[in-house]
Amino acid sequence: APMRAMGSTLLRLLFAGLCLGRAGGAEARLSIAGRVNLGENEQRTVRLHLQGTPYTGLSRVDGSFIIHDVPSGTYILEVIDSKNVWPQVEVDVGVRQAGRVQAFSPGPRKDVLPYPLALDAGAKADYFEKREGFNPRSLLANPMMLTMGFSLISFLVIPQMLKNMDPDALKELQEGMNSVQGGAAAKDAKPQAKRVTNAGAK
Numbered sequence: 001a002p003m004r005a006m007g008s009t010l011l012r013l014l015f016a017g018l019c020l021g022r023a024g025g026a027e028a029r030l031s032i033a034g035r036v037n038l039g040e041n042e043q044r045t046v047r048l049h050l051q052g053t054p055y056t057g058l059s060r061v062d063g064s065f066i067i068h069d070v071p072s073g074t075y076i077l078e079v080i081d082s083k084n085v086w087p088q089v090e091v092d093v094g095v096r097q098a099g100r101v102q103a104f105s106p107g108p109r110k111d112v113l114p115y116p117l118a119l120d121a122g123a124k125a126d127y128f129e130k131r132e133g134f135n136p137r138s139l140l141a142n143p144m145m146l147t148m149g150f151s152l153i154s155f156l157v158i159p160q161m162l163k164n165m166d167p168d169a170l171k172e173l174q175e176g177m178n179s180v181q182g183g184a185a186a187k188d189a190k191p192q193a194k195r196v197t198n199a200g201a202k
Contacts, residue, residue, distance in 0.1 A: 030093050030101055032057075032067040034117025036079060036086075050075040050091070076106060077117075084121035089113060 036046055036059050048065050049056045053075065057067035072094040079086035090110070092102040103113040165173070 028072050028094065029069045030072075030099070032070055032077065032091055032093065032101055032117070034065060034115070034119060035059075035063045036065065037118070037120045038063060038084075039121060046086075047080040049078055049080055051078055052076075077103075079119060081121070084124060086119060086122055089117060089119070091117075 032050075036048075038044065038046070038059075043061060045059045045061070047056055047058055048067060050067065050070065055067050055070050055075075057065045059065040070093050074095055075091045075093065077089045077091050088106050090104045090106045092104065094100060096102060101115060103115045103117055105111040105113060
């Protein structure tokens, strides 16, 4: 009989310890609650996620959300939305104060935010780069366009200039151009003549 009483007492103590352990584990897990403001006439849901964890939640039609059974720790809450960019929030689950959830702005300042959370959508999400319109100045920065423009001006303007020139000035210009071309031809002919002379000497 004494052995049975001792065994019964041990079983009771073990059962009580298990119950306390479960109760302690349940108390260590809290829920993160709040509301997202999607704007007027927005009947859709967004996903809320604690970075680096599997803990997520979906907002309801009225914008309210709950992420259940979050263990003690500090997390970054992000809103996953394809239409808007949302601010991130640092959430403290039972670290600074046991059994309590607190919210702060991320960064060194750590401004305290109201809890339950109230999140407002930021700017519209922009996944595409806007195409620049036609800019005439870009043509001036293109070397090919500059070359074509200079050639076109030369083709149109120079003949008109030659027509309006004084005959004596035009003759002088032509003689100068011929002398330049003749000098260049003679300069090119000297190496050829030298090669011919050297070949004959051999």
